[in-house]
Amino acid sequence: xxxxxxxxxxxxxxxxxxxxxxxxxxxxxxxxxxxxxxxxxxxxxxxxxxxxxxxxxxxxxxxxxxxxxxxxxxxxxxxxxxxxxxxxxxxxxxxxxxxxxxxxxxxxxxxxxxxxxxxxxxxxxxxxxxxxxxxxxxxxxxxxxxxxxxxxxxxxxxxxxxxxxxxxxxxxxxxxxxxxxxxxxxxxxxxxxxxxxxxxxxxxxxxxxxxxxxxxxxxxxxxxxxxxxxxxxxxxxxxxxxxxxxxxxxxxxxxxxxxxxxxxxxxxxxxxxxxxxxxxxxxxxxxxxxxxxxxxxxxxxxxxxxxxxxxxxxxxxxxxxxxxxxxxxxxxxxxxxxxxxxxxxxxxxxxxxxxxxxxxxxxxxxxxxxxxxxxxxxxxxxxxxxxxxxxxxxxxxxxxxxxxxxxxxxxxxxxxxxxxxxxxxxxxxxxxxxxxxxxxxxxxxxxxxxxxxxx
Amino acid sequence: xxxxxxxxxxxxxxxxxxxxxxxxxxxxxxxxxxxxxxxxxxxxxxxxxxxxxxxxxxxxxxxxxxxxxxxxxxxxxxxxxxxxxxxxxxxxxxxxxxxxxxxxxxxxxxxxxxxxxxxxxxxxxxxxxxxxxxxxxxxxxxxxxxxxxxxxxxxxxxxxxxxxxxxxxxxxxxxxxxxxxxxxxxxxxxxxxxxxxxxxxxxxxxxxxxxxxxxxxxxxxxxxxxxxxxxxxxxxxxxxxxxxxxxxxx
Numbered sequence: 001x002x003x004x005x006x007x008x009x010x011x012x013x014x015x016x017x018x019x020x021x022x023x024x025x026x027x028x029x030x031x032x033x034x035x036x037x038x039x040x041x042x043x044x045x046x047x048x049x050x051x052x053x054x055x056x057x058x059x060x061x062x063x064x065x066x067x068x069x070x071x072x073x074x075x076x077x078x079x080x081x082x083x084x085x086x087x088x089x090x091x092x093x094x095x096x097x098x099x100x101x102x103x104x105x106x107x108x109x110x111x112x113x114x115x116x117x118x119x120x121x122x123x124x125x126x127x128x129x130x131x132x133x134x135x136x137x138x139x140x141x142x143x144x145x146x147x148x149x150x151x152x153x154x155x156x157x158x159x160x161x162x163x164x165x166x167x168x169x170x171x172x173x174x175x176x177x178x179x180x181x182x183x184x185x186x187x188x189x190x191x192x193x194x195x196x197x198x199x200x201x202x203x204x205x206x207x208x209x210x211x212x213x214x215x216x217x218x219x220x221x222x223x224x225x226x227x228x229x230x231x232x233x234x235x236x237x238x239x240x241x242x243x244x245x246x247x248x249x250x251x252x253x254x255x256x257x258x259x260x261x262x263x264x265x266x267x268x269x270x271x272x273x274x275x276x277x278x279x280x281x282x283x284x285x286x287x288x289x290x291x292x293x294x295x296x297x298x299x300x301x302x303x304x305x306x307x308x309x310x311x312x313x314x315x316x317x318x319x320x321x322x323x324x325x326x327x328x329x330x331x332x333x334x335x336x337x338x339x340x341x342x343x344x345x346x347x348x349x350x351x352x353x354x355x356x357x358x359x360x361x362x363x364x365x366x367x368x369x370x371x372x373x374x375x376x377x378x379x380x381x382x383x384x385x386x387x388x389x390x391x392x393x394x395x396x397x398x399x400x401x402x403x404x405x406x407x408x409x410x411x412x413x414x415x416x417x418x419x420x421x422x423x424x425x426x427x428x429x430x431x432x433x434x435x436x437x438x439x440x441x442x443x444x445x446x447x448x449x450x451x452x453x454x455x
Numbered sequence: 456x457x458x459x460x461x462x463x464x465x466x467x468x469x470x471x472x473x474x475x476x477x478x479x480x481x482x483x484x485x486x487x488x489x490x491x492x493x494x495x496x497x498x499x500x501x502x503x504x505x506x507x508x509x510x511x512x513x514x515x516x517x518x519x520x521x522x523x524x525x526x527x528x529x530x531x532x533x534x535x536x537x538x539x540x541x542x543x544x545x546x547x548x549x550x551x552x553x554x555x556x557x558x559x560x561x562x563x564x565x566x567x568x569x570x571x572x573x574x575x576x577x578x579x580x581x582x583x584x585x586x587x588x589x590x591x592x593x594x595x596x597x598x599x600x601x602x603x604x605x606x607x608x609x610x611x612x613x614x615x616x617x618x619x620x621x622x623x624x625x626x627x628x629x630x631x632x633x634x635x636x637x638x639x640x641x642x643x644x645x646x647x648x649x650x651x652x653x654x655x656x657x658x659x660x661x662x663x664x665x666x667x668x669x670x671x672x673x674x675x676x677x678x679x680x681x682x683x684x685x686x687x688x689x690x691x692x693x694x695x696x697x698x699x700x701x702x703x704x705x
Contacts, residue, residue: 389545398537414547
């Protein structure tokens with residue numbers, strides 16, 4: 001009984017907070033964002049902070065993550081440092097249109113974006129909602145607040161994040177790189193809301209990097225909606241490299257029209273608790289979705305990847321490969337749902353999840369789920385949870401390679417299948433190196449920032 | 456170089472080797488023949504240091520050292536090389552990385568400077584010619600998608616790169632057609648020096664036409680039941696293993 005009360009209290013804490021800050025949330029925000037808050041809030045109240053009874057959160061207990069008294073960042077705060085100066089990307093030859101996001105807010109003084117092709121807009125969501133609301137007509141259409149309490153909570157609190165618009169037939173040669181920094185003087189809760197609209201025939205690569213700048217506890221709850229027009233192409237790379245006291249909750253929705261291709265690749269290198277929700281809707285014939293993911297976790301870290309691909313039209317292709325390396329007492333989960341709707345004939349949908357457990361105390365839960373309402377489809381799924389292949393290990397050792405190095409080679413080999421899917425070459429080389437360092441147990445910072453935060 | 460004294464080995468509680476004695480001197484080639492299940496591969500794997508084989512008694516002295524005390528990687532660096540009967544496929548580990556790492560681990564051990572990528576590639580190309588290795592194979596992952604013959608050639612190719620003192624060829628001839636067999640044998644012969652030795656483990660006499668042994672031993676039921684010169688291999692070919700079985704009271 002007391003546990004139930006506690007859980008109810010936890011959700012109450014967040015609902016109470018909403019009532020306290022309602023004015024603050026609507027202040028300065030466009031009607032587009034404000035008009036969704038009440039409904040989203042009601043949906044959140046209905047669902048509450050997810051418990052393990054929620055089938056979709058069965059393997060990720062979020063209750064402890066929501067318990068601390070976080071500082072909420074509902075207003076844009078001035079940063080003391082110039083992020084343009086503080087950040088020096090040390091990835092050689094990685095030339096990008098670079099923008100920063102600070103505690104969920106699009107940084108006002110982004111000066112590293114460079115020259116974008118004509119018509120492309122990379123801006124603050126808050127600003128676009130106020131100044132060009134017509135570009136946000138589809139806001140909150142993908143991110144359904146009734147289906148997920150985290151999305152409901154995000155929509156309730158949403159004020160800013162990044163906005164990207166790419167007009168018809170525009171190819172952006174250089175990747176767009178968005179770097180999320182978390183830094184507050186105490187434990188903090190950040191909400192980030194992003195919106196991406198890629199028109200017909202456009203071609204974009206995006207690189208998202210998540211970092212923390214000090215050792216406080218953080219909970220970041222982000223939602224990203226991406227609309228991909230007909231024959232448009234998107235590569236979306238996400239690099240999660242935070243610390244053991246961070247909770248990173250990410251919900252990404254991608255809606256694809258005919259002949260479009262989208263490839264997402266998520267690398268979880270470091271973080272206390274990471275939950276990635278990734279939902280695709282293939283809403284036009286011949287659309288192709290590739291979902292790749294890899295995670296390297298140790299100590300008491302937890303990573304949960306939850307994917308859903310809805311094949312809503314015939315002749316689409318989806319392919320998922322997720323790989324995890326779990327050390328110490330770390331825990332992982334993967335749930336992948338493929339839903340082929342009625343009449344989505346000639347669907348090809350594949351899914352694979354392979355896991356390498358380095359200790360007896362690491363655990364992995366993996367759950368494929370196929371819902372198929374059409375009769376002419378090719379679907380497959382497979383999952384493995386295992387240890388390093390002892391035969392292969394002996395083979396390497398018998399050639400003079402010591403046990404530790406041989407294991408490392410095998411782990412790198414395991415991750416290689418996902419790493420090689422990175423088409424931006426300098427990024428691939430860098431991630432390859434980071435993964436190698438991570439597997440060696442060396443702290444792998446993605447960049448050399450000026451803070452020396454030791455996190 | 457190698458002295459095996461009264462070696463007993465068990466696998467999962469089952470005794471496989473029951474008192475093996477063998478003396479290998481530098482420059483020699485020893486053939487170990489025997490019917491299936493006689494313990495030939497067990498002997499080869501014990502020498503390389505495979506852990507699931509439990510040595511219950513006896514000893515192996517290699518170059519004055521207790522071999523059984525050494526980890527597989529240290530045995531390799533001290534010059535023991537096992538050509539695997541079933542080379543393992545390791546997807547994701549590129550051949551070139553694997554070979555360069557192995558060669559440089561050996562060089563480090565000998566106190567030599569590690570090869571740079573360029574130096575290594577140059578050396579590797581030379582050895583490829585010796586084994587008639589198709590260069591595209593070294594661009595793949597270790598043994599991945601190799602045919603049976605390619606895998607075996609790749610073993611001898613690795614032997615050429617690592618230049619062991621004691622090479623142990625475990626059924627290297629199985630699965631090879633006659634041309635591949637000749638190439639492999641040519642490779643092994645080209646690597647011979649007065650200082651190194653080879654143990655050829657085989658079921659058939661065929662390979663021994665190309666790699667001519669100084670000594671032939673017949674292993675049966677965990678024991679060496681016959682040792683003689685190269686003529687023993689021919690005699691076995693002619694009479695078959697039943698001859699040995701009958702002589703040993705089966």
